[in-house]
Amino acid sequence: MSTEYAEALKMAQKEFRRCTAAGEYPYPTALDELLPPERFSGGVDLGVISIPMEFIAGTRTAGRTNAFARNFMPLIGEHTEFAQKWQNLCQAHLSEGIREPIRAWEYMNRYYVEEGNKRVSVLKFFGADAVEARVMRILPEVRDDPRTAVYFEFVEFYRVSRINYLEFTRPGGYARLQRHMGKAVNEVWTEEERRQFHAAWCYFRKAFDARGGQRLDCTVGDAMLAYMDFYSYPDLCRQSEAELKAALGRIWEEIVLLQEREPIEVRLAPPAEKPEGLLARVLPKGEAKPLKVAFIHDKNPALSGWTYGHELGREHVQRVFGDKIETCAYFNALDGDADDVIRQAIDQGNRVIFTTSPRLLPASLRAAAADPKVTILNCALNMSHRYIRTYYARMYEAKFIAGVIAGALADADEVGYICDYPIFGQVAGINAFALGAQTVDPRVRVRLEWSSVGGVEAAAKRLTDRGVRLISTQDLARLQDQGRSPFGLSILDGGRPVNLAMPVWQWGVYYEALLRRIQDKSFQAEYSGSSKALNYYWGMSAGVVEMLYSDKLPAATRKLAGLIEKSIRAGICDPFRGPLYDQSGHLVAGRNDVLTPEQIIDMSWLNENVSGAIPAYEDLSDTGKATVGIAGIMTSRPYAGQASA
DSSP: OOHHHHHHHHHHHHHHHHHHHTTOOOSOEEGGGTSOGGGGGGOEEEEEEEEEGGGEEEESSSTTGGGBOTTSOBOSOSSSHHHHHHHHHHHHHHHTOOOSOEEEEEETTEEEEEEOHHHHHHHHHTTOSEEEEEEEEEOOOOOSSHHHHHHHHHHHHHHHHOOOSOOOSSTTHHHHHHHHTTOOTTOOOOHHHHHHHHHHHHHHHHHHHHTTGGGSSSOHHHHHHHHHHHSOHHHHHHOOHHHHHHHHHHTHHHHHHTTOSSOEEEEOSOOOOOOOOHHHHHSOOOOOOOEEEEEEOSSOTTTOHHHHHHHHHHHHHHHHHGGGEEEEEEOOGGGSOHHHHHHHHHHTTOSEEEEOSGGGHHHHHHHHHHOTTSEEEESOSSOOOSSSEEEEEOTHHHHHHHHHHHHHHHTTOOEEEEESOOBTTHHHHHHHHHHHHHHHOTTOOEEEEETTTTOHHHHHHHHHTTTOOEEEOOSSOOEETTEEOOOSEEEEETTEEEEEEEEEEOHHHHHHHHHHHHHTTHHHHGGGGOSSEEEEEEOGGGTSEEEEEOTTSOHHHHHHHHHHHHHHHTTOOOTTBSOEEBTTOOEEEOTTOBOOHHHHHTOOOOBTTEESOOOOGGGSOHHHHHHHHHHBOGGGSTTOSOOOO
């Protein structure tokens, strides 16, 4: 018998022994042992397509499973009819190639051979990357788990791209890839785009494997997507092999972080400050150069209340630290090239940089990778990046108090809530407000509208047209030429809004605490004890969120709100203590169960007394799409739901 079959047999026996020793099933998996027979009657015909060899997981039936080891190498002895047929296929492949497509079934992006097992075996032996196959797809049952969610995203992505070799392990990857390529969510790929992407993917995979990527638990797709968070897809296509390897080395910690099951560590409060030691108090201190700190904004304070609030924070720390720090601000960074703005800030000697919008995250990442000695923080939430830290405030605590006030004044009427963007942390604010209102009056319903769908004025009009008088809107005043529009919780009095309570972001307190930790080196020391990305998510107990109350608020209601606020600051009152039910009546948290910070951040469900829905990505404004594309909750992103076959 030929040396090829003998070598293939040895490979099969080695794989069989390895699987047996590891307690793993040593043969290819049979699909009919995974699924009931009725599931095969509803298959979707994909036609003849090229399927990756590495994704062939087994056979359609268990009939000939024992003829192959798990790696599809033959287990049957050399002097058999089976061995002769295998060898004949081997010679046919060497002389003219195997051209007849196999038949296979696809389930969860894994392929199970119905006809052509020996052809697959021969092609795997010679290291073929793919095989032509006529494929039937079986869709899984819809389940509430990340793996199924990722698969349905893949199905929709395959519909527009016809790419089946790219895998992600977490939801949202395919939509992020589309955005990195500058394509609309459901934009169909051209043949040229497919060829170019495949070349870039193979190019990246080679560098990834050379770095030891095969030893990691993430996929090549996960790593490539993380790489494109730093360096653009056009950059990847242009880079030489040496440039790609060097760039991948600079961000390798980010790739390793992908292995973490929970890659983010959320810090809920600043640690207690350590008292200054005796020697530090007695010994004279040298004159140190002031720490240069830059604040980079996507808008300007004349038109953006968000930017204005951060600018007040910058002015606060400049007053507090005096000549120990030197601050500066850059506005409208996205009007040009944000990378150039951050580079300018670094070149001017700034060693700490705060970027105050999630839309500045990509440029922040690239700058952090290029200049690891510069400390860069981005104002966002739930971002799993190792090279920068993010910071945000638990505004939902203030929203709960606003909801309590609304519930006390509503008299069972509907109250309104206007939210900006469906991003991490914002849904928690909606639900906290609804729970606060429900705590006081179980009959109250909250009508939800979105300012990122048609504008804040249109959202307010939709509420007032329904007769809604109590409305919770943006947390900051929107600065306009005509003056300030209402913010916080207000009530319509004679058609005019009257402010009752106002949640306030105390950015000055936040920045002061962070800069003190940077100065005393405790900020830098935090990474030594953690392998995860650090997200700061401080709240009322840290003084970074406050409530202001109007004199128009009834005294009894003001007293109730004050008691709730003190309880939250003391850690006694938790807005997300069960029982909690979503809009469909599903129990989210049992009695006395408390949601974890991660569950609160990732929240994508709406409380049972909320009327309204999270908007679809395509309905958002351009700014909304850009913001949601980076920091959006999963149900607001493209490919969020079950895809079509």
